[in-house]
Structures are given as C-alpha cells and as structure tokens.
Amino acid sequence: MMLKPCRVLLLTHDAELLRAVSDAGLEAWTLRRTGADGPSRQHGPVPPERTLTTEDPARTLRDLASGVRAHHGIDFVIGGDDAHPAVLDVLRTLVPGGRTGVRPPDRAELRRLLDEGPAPCPAPADDGAALLCHVDTVTVGGMHLLLDISWPNSPTGFGESERAGVREAVRRVLDLIGHESGGMRTCVALTTTGPRPVDLSGTPFLVASLAPGTTR
Template identity: 60%
Template sequence: MRKPCRVLVLTPHAELVRAVADTGLEPWALRRAGPDAGPGGRGGVPPERTLVHPDPVRALRELAADDRSGFDFVLSGEDAEPALLDVLRHLAPPPARTGTWPPTATELRRLLGEDTRPRPGAADGTPVPMCRVDTVSVGGMHLLLDVAWPASAAPVGETLWADVREKVRGALDLIGQESGGMRTSVALTAAGPRPVEMARTPFLVASLGPGTRR
C-alpha cells in the first residue's frame, strides 16, 4: 500500500490544514520546542504529526537535504517565521511562465475558449454577481481554501458550489498552475459559473520529494 503524500504545513492556518486533508494528503506541522511553544499540534494537526525542534529553520534545511525524510511538499503563508520563509523561498520553484501572470481577464477568457470582447452586465443591465475562490495548488492538486459568496447568491446550494469548484479547478489546470496560491473571481451567470479573473495569493509551496537537492 502506497504511503500517503505528506505535506509539512509551516503556518497554523486551520483552513489550510483542512484543505490538505480533504484532498487526501497528510498534513504535518513543524513548531519550535520550548515552554512558550504551547502544547499539541498547530492548526488542527494532531500532536503525533507535529515535529518539535529547538531550531525549526535548521530542521527544515535538514528535511530538504534528506531524500529519505518522508515528506513530499512543504507549504506556508506569509505569517511563518521570516527565517523559515527565507528557506522556503529558496526551495520554491521559479515561475514556470513569463509575461503576464496570472492571466489577465481577456487572456483567461481566450484560454477558456470564450469571447474576448468586453462583457456588459446582465441582460437587464444589473451587474452579474461574483464570488471569490481562494485555492492553493500542491503538485498540480488544487486545494480549496475558501469561497466568498455575494449576498445575492445566498442561500448557496450544493449544485452551485460544485459547479464553481469544478470551473475553478478546470481553469487552474488549463493555465498550468502547479504550485502556490491563487484567488479566482467567478461570475455567477445565468449560463453557469465563469472564471473571469485570477490573482496570486501569498502561499508558497516547495517540493521535498525524493531527489530534492539543495
């Protein structure tokens, strides 16, 4: 039986830990040893999957240098220790694309095979309601962190939620998003949800899988 894909989460984002687990990955945490560190895990990670070390920066460097560490990825927001973020920025892959990134609204519509002409509001002149979807991608898997719905869309049913999730993940696949955070604005049109804009968010992801050399 193949071992679960292990992800070391450096920041105590409960929603991030939940999203990692919901995608079938195994969340782990790293915290500093000492009387001020507090008991248990971080962000909902159980204590048995929490690494406790007097120097977390050194621990992360050692994990990155060890092919047999057992960890596949490490990820964090910007609220980790600055020294930990420095190590993670060194490990994170460089941008895979040049030019405009993320794509502009026009470029995104072109990639999705849609009309690139400016879009007016709804047929009656009212603005189309929009929702905002926050994701973080780990090895090409897109973890859903949060959906901010407009007041006009409430209550949101399971069908609409599933459609938005499918469209956002499809758009991320189409643009080749492999790692890091993204915020996607989605128009809730009468014809269904349509991603219309993307923006980077400050989540860093790096590989710690076999063969990593730093």
C-alpha cells in the same frame, strides 16, 4: 500493500488549509519550536507523532530539504505570511526560481477566457449584472485544494450545485494555465451559461516540493 499518503508539512496556521489538506486525503504534519506552547489550535487534530519539534525550525527545514536529517517521508511544504520569517525565507529558497512553480500559461486561451467577462444573468443584483464570488485555493503538486468560496455581494451565498460548478470552473482554469504550486484567488462570475472565471491573482501561499529529485 498499503500506499503511503502524500505528506504535507504546514508552516502556516490556517484551519481552512488544514481542512483542505485532510479533505484531499493528504497527511498534514506541523513544525514546532522547542519550548513553544504546543501546536496552534488552528492546526486542529494533528497528532503528536506528526509534529516535528526542534530548537531551530529554519535549520530543520533546510536539513529536511537537503536530506541531512530523516526526511519523514514529507513530500511538500506549505507556508504563508504568518510563518516565522526565518522559516519562510528557507521555504522561498526551495521554491523553483524563487516563484510559486507556475508554468508559462497558454496566454492566448486564458486571455480569451477572461476577456469574455461576466454576461448578464437573472441573479438578484441591482444592476442586473452577474454576481461574483471569490475562490481561494492552494495548489500542491498540481492538485488544487479549495480553501474558501466567498460571495461579497450575496449575504446568503448559494447552494451546493452552484458551488460545485464554481469549484469545477476554477480547477479547469488553473489546469489551463498550468498552475502547479502555490496560492491563487480566482474571481468567478455566475452567468446564464454557467460560472466563468474573470480574474486571477496570486496569494501569499508558497509550496515547495521535497520529493526525490527536487533541486535544493
């Protein structure tokens, strides 16, 4: 028996988000207004059978959440600031408590982790301090999808082993604070003892669950 993949409806046009969804083995769907010039090229190869075409995208999203229309088996909806304002307003109403679904973190442990700060390391920085990278993620049902790792102070970036360590450090800290849904940017320092998160800030990505039992 073949299991149905988790289906994610994308309301935001972001090629990296589509890649992250696909890399995680999730099934990407899109929403398009009738008469528009087709799905954005940034969505990439999303087949027509996974494109919901409608005269009123906001109403369709509302109906999907309430079960009035065929649910299409969609489990989550992701949107960002580039989504149509009316559709984004509907998505915000589906996010628990109007927020991004973050459970209260273990603040004492998180504060201890972040207060340690970046330690000195032999990385090629003029002041001898640890180099920093910014990691953008979006979390869907507790699954952290990597969008991008940027190295503002390193024109060449780093190798795959360093990137793997950064990815693991970010996923670990997001698990620690109980981050279940939404976008996050994590600043990570490369220290002599390994990557260390030193700051976290939310990003505009919103994720709403359409799974059975969700309060709509």
